[in-house]
Amino acid sequence: MHVAAQFGAESALLPSRIQMAFTLAYHVILVPLGVALPAYTLLMEGIGIFKKDPAAIRIARRWSVVMAVQFAIGAVTGTILSFEFGILWPKLMGRFGAALGMGFAIEGLAFFLEAIFIGIYLYGWTRLRPRTHFLLGLALPPAGVLGTVSVLATNSFMNTPGGVTLGPSGQVVSVDVLGALFTRALSYEFWHFLIAIYITTGFIVASIYAVAWLRGRRDHYQRLAFAIPFTVAALLTPVELVVGDLSARALVSDQPAKFAAIEVTWKTRSHNPEVVGGLLDSSGQVNFGISIPSFDSILIGLSPDTVAPGLTSVPATARPTIAEANIAHLAFDAMVGLGSAGVALTVWYFVVVLYRRRLPQSRWFYRAASLAGVGSYVAVEAGWVTTEVGRQPWIVYNLMRVSDAVTSAPAAFVWTMLSVLVAVYAVIAVIALTLLRTLSARWQREDAIQGPTAPEQGAPYGPPSRIASAAVPGQTRPGDSGPIHIIATTIVLGAFGLVVAVVLAIVFSFIGLGAVALRTIRGTRSSSS
Amino acid sequence: MTTALANVSAFVLLLTITAYSVAGGVDYGVGIWDLLAGGGPKAVRARQLIDHAMAPVWEANNVWLVLAIVVCWTGFPLLFQSVFASLYPLFAVALLALILRGAFFAFRHVQTGPQAQRRTGVVFGISSVLAPFFFAAALGAIASGRVALGEPNISVWQACVNPTSISFGLVSLSATAFIGACFLIGDARRFGMPDMVEYFRRRALIATVVLIVIGTIAIIVLGLENRPLFDAMLTRLGTPFAAAAVILTPVVGFLLWRGIFRWYRLLSVAVVGSLVFAWGFGQAPYLLPGQLTIAQSAAPLGSEVLLSIVTLAVVVLVLPSLALLVYLDQRGALESPEA
Numbered sequence: 001m002h003v004a005a006q007f008g009a010e011s012a013l014l015p016s017r018i019q020m021a022f023t024l025a026y027h028v029i030l031v032p033l034g035v036a037l038p039a040y041t042l043l044m045e046g047i048g049i050f051k052k053d054p055a056a057i058r059i060a061r062r063w064s065v066v067m068a069v070q071f072a073i074g075a076v077t078g079t080i081l082s083f084e085f086g087i088l089w090p091k092l093m094g095r096f097g098a099a100l101g102m103g104f105a106i107e108g109l110a111f112f113l114e115a116i117f118i119g120i121y122l123y124g125w126t127r128l129r130p131r132t133h134f135l136l137g138l139a140l141p142p143a144g145v146l147g148t149v150s151v152l153a154t155n156s157f158m159n160t161p162g163g164v165t166l167g168p169s170g171q172v173v174s175v176d177v178l179g180a181l182f183t184r185a186l187s188y189e190f191w192h193f194l195i196a197i198y199i200t201t202g203f204i205v206a207s208i209y210a211v212a213w214l215r216g217r218r219d220h221y222q223r224l225a226f227a228i229p230f231t232v233a234a235l236l237t238p239v240e241l242v243v244g245d246l247s248a249r250a251l252v253s254d255q256p257a258k259f260a261a262i263e264v265t266w267k268t269r270s271h272n273p274e275v276v277g278g279l280l281d282s283s284g285q286v287n288f289g290i291s292i293p294s295f296d297s298i299l300i301g302l303s304p305d306t307v308a309p310g311l312t313s314v315p316a317t318a319r320p321t322i323a324e325a326n327i328a329h330l331a332f333d334a335m336v337g338l339g340s341a342g343v344a345l346t347v348w349y350f351v352v353v354l355y356r357r358r359l360p361q362s363r364w365f366y367r368a369a370s371l372a373g374v375g376s377y378v379a380v381e382a383g384w385v386t387t388e389v390g391r392q393p394w395i396v397y398n399l400m401r402v403s404d405a406v407t408s409a410p411a412a413f414v415w416t417m418l419s420v421l422v423a424v425y426a427v428i429a430v431i432a433l434t435l436l437r438t439l440s441a442r443w444q445r446e447d448a449i450q451g452p453t454a455p456e457q458g459a460p461y462g463p464p465s466r467i468a469s470a471a472v473p474g475q476t477r478p479g480d481s482g483p484i485h486i487i488a489t490t491i492v493l494g495a496f497g498l499v500v501a502v503v504l505a506i507v508f509s510f511i512g513l514g515a516v517a518l519r520t521i522r523g524t525r526s527s528s529s
Numbered sequence: 530m531t532t533a534l535a536n537v538s539a540f541v542l543l544l545t546i547t548a549y550s551v552a553g554g555v556d557y558g559v560g561i562w563d564l565l566a567g568g569g570p571k572a573v574r575a576r577q578l579i580d581h582a583m584a585p586v587w588e589a590n591n592v593w594l595v596l597a598i599v600v601c602w603t604g605f606p607l608l609f610q611s612v613f614a615s616l617y618p619l620f621a622v623a624l625l626a627l628i629l630r631g632a633f634f635a636f637r638h639v640q641t642g643p644q645a646q647r648r649t650g651v652v653f654g655i656s657s658v659l660a661p662f663f664f665a666a667a668l669g670a671i672a673s674g675r676v677a678l679g680e681p682n683i684s685v686w687q688a689c690v691n692p693t694s695i696s697f698g699l700v701s702l703s704a705t706a707f708i709g710a711c712f713l714i715g716d717a718r719r720f721g722m723p724d725m726v727e728y729f730r731r732r733a734l735i736a737t738v739v740l741i742v743i744g745t746i747a748i749i750v751l752g753l754e755n756r757p758l759f760d761a762m763l764t765r766l767g768t769p770f771a772a773a774a775v776i777l778t779p780v781v782g783f784l785l786w787r788g789i790f791r792w793y794r795l796l797s798v799a800v801v802g803s804l805v806f807a808w809g810f811g812q813a814p815y816l817l818p819g820q821l822t823i824a825q826s827a828a829p830l831g832s833e834v835l836l837s838i839v840t841l842a843v844v845v846l847v848l849p850s851l852a853l854l855v856y857l858d859q860r861g862a863l864e865s866p867e868a
Binding site for chain 1: 591592594595596597598599600602603606608609610611613614617618620621624625627628629631632633679680681768806828829830831832834835836839842843846847850851853854857
């Protein structure tokens with residue numbers, strides 16, 4: 001009791017931040033596969049149906065099981081997050097719920113649709129005609145995009161709030177729906193994150209089959225399951241570099257303190273160097289980093305004379321602390337570094353595919369490819385750390401501080417909840433991995449029965465012998481004419497998905513532009529300006 | 530306009546809570562019977578049925594919970610803040626139970642052998658007891674009028690633990706076991722397991738009696754503890770629903786006793802729905818009894834309009850797809866759990 005009373009006096013700010021960071025970081029691992037795996041699965045199923053390739057159908061069926069496992073865990077961790085807004089940040093929702101909550105309301109709808117259509121998709125394998133099954137499955141990617149855009153609408157509101165009128169005590173008194181949903185940051189946050197999760201999913205799936213290649217499985221099944229997700233991810237990686245660059249540059253005007261933090265710029269200046277690595281100290285000095293003269297200014301405005309904002313341009317109480325700035329900076333560097341590595345891998349892949357007209361056969365390529373999945377995960381986490389830590393000390397930029405939003409629950413309570421959550425999440429991770437391993441083992445047993453020799457049984461990721469799997473009768477088929485064909489099909493079917501995505505994006509953008517125009521015409525006083 | 534839309538949002542909030550009480554209730558109830566099944570060959574068969582019956586729906590139910598949360602914070606931000614500021618311990622326990630449940634249900638599928646299945650099943654079962662109890666206790670705490678506007682004005686423990694919240698929790702627990710058993714009878718019939726039909730018929734009957742006893746005690750507690758809500762349930766908007774619950778529960782009991790397997794599932798849904806509606810309409814127009822009405826807590830017009838649009842979209846998009854999923858589920862009805 002005495003101890004509890006002692007802790008009771010302490011603010012729950014620190015454990016609340018840790019708990020939110022922990023549960024979000026965990027959820028972010030599940031997001032890419034939850035949103036983008038359905039698209040890859042449908043692509044594979046489409047190939048299976050239109051090219052009459054049973055191997056592709058088999059892959060799609062297996063991926064759909066992974067998708068469901070993934071989604072189920074994501075549903076649980078997502079539910080936890082929504083409760084945490086009440087348990088940890090009740091004052092945030094009390095003040096901004098009317099605006100912030102709207103994105104989540106739409107996400108609720110998207111989540112519902114996804115849950116149902118995943119069910120339909122899994123059930124439909126044996127109970128629907130293939131084409132009907134495929135067509136119903138097409139509902140999944142747009143539902144994922146809808147969920148993504150709505151969650152990012154909420155996050156964008158936290159970064160660049162708008163569309164609300166605040167009363168004297170800071171509460172929301174009127175909400176312009178479109179203005180609050182489509183705030184400035186949404187346009188770049190949406191594309192940056194959506195592409196990131198498609199890349200991550202492509203690489204993580206491909207990396208599993210890259211490992212299979214390294215362990216000797218090199219049949220039609222393995223090639224298909226590797227090449228299709230890898231190609232999609234590889235096509236998107238350079239795009240992400242451009243979108244990411246646009247996002248960073250938008251910060252110069254939208255959130256100068258965040259930009260200054262990720263570039264560890266102390267004083268506003270022209271000819272600002274780009275610092276790679278390094279740590280900012282309390283005197284504004286950067287130690288240990290590699291400095292490229294004037295490069296930051298060039299990146300912002302294509303000229304060394306461009307003025308880059310510095311941390312000190314914002315009062316000390318309204319900008320990230322030195323530690324936070326360093327975290328944001330290093331996370332940003334990690335993300336950019338991994339992104340650049342991804343681009344290098346992509347170039348390697350396309351050079352081999354286009355000049356040699358076959359998939360790469362270097363062990364080093366597959367070693368790199370098997371790391372690409374984990375690398376993308378780290379990049380996604382790092383990007384999220386950059387944007388969240390870089391916004392500190394604000395929970396809603398320039399309007400509400402994190403410390404003003406936190407629960408009045410005793411710190412001991414939140415610490416306890418946090419420790420229990422860590423334990424439970426560890427159990428969930430074990431369960432998920434055991435489940436996936438069990439599935440993988442079972443699938444390999446099934447594949448092995450079709451193969452010519454028994455020793456393949458029990459080996460993880462297929463037959464260990466290279467000769468055994470090279471020419472398995474029934475596994476090479478007339479339709480299979482090498483990687484170029486696979487890639488061509490990928491592009492055709494991918495283009496279809498892209499059309500759907502673009503149509504959605506145009507609709508969203510028009511709504512967004514309309515909202516901005518309306519706001520201007522009406523001259524509503526936006527709180528962000 | 531805002532008030533009218535706020536009333537719609539409040540009704541939608543009540544509907545999502547009801548949907549979760551029914552759909553989640555079936556799920557939790559099934560978990561409770563899993564816990565109570567004990568050992569032996571009968572229990573193994575009961576768990577087989579439970580596993581088979583639950584697999585298609587267990588992950589989808591969180592959707593109702595998430596919808597209730599988002600409707601609450603978008604439509605009634607101040608209600609959301611107040612409820613969580615005062616009742617966070619209840620939600621924290623319910624939430625932990627909810628994750629453990631989902632996790633250990635999945636875990637059970639990974640494990641083989643009845644022994645290991647039973648061990649993981651215990652966690653699954655206990656969390657199936659905790660979650661409905663604590664979620665309903667939160668509703669009871671709201672009904673008791675102990676949730677203050679904004680920050681709590683009494684100790685959080687007093688707000689959370691009181692006769693009304695405990696009796697709500699117990700009613701929820703027995704109603705959950707009741708509806709779970711009713712649906713398991715239906716599943717046992719669907720999968721052609723006559724021994725399990727009888728097994729769960731007896732348990733459903735016991736649950737009906739328990740529900741009637743606990744419900745009566747809860748009504749007495751409510752009358753002593755919280756006179757306004759008690760009166761509202763007997764004389765105002767809550768009346769028809771309270772009456773429906775009082776009448777329909779024995780009707781289900783009668784059907785089960787005579788082994789008439791018609792209407793009992795629909796009626797069990799009606800019982801649970803009536804209980805939730807009796808509470809919701811009983812305290813209307815108050816969201817926090819005596820302190821905050823629907824109109825006072827309503828979000829600005831824009832947010833309420835958006836909520837209405839989302840609700841409409843749920844009706845137009847989700848309900849037909851849900852129907853399709855149920856249809857596909859029923860279409861596979863011929864496969865037996867042993868297959």
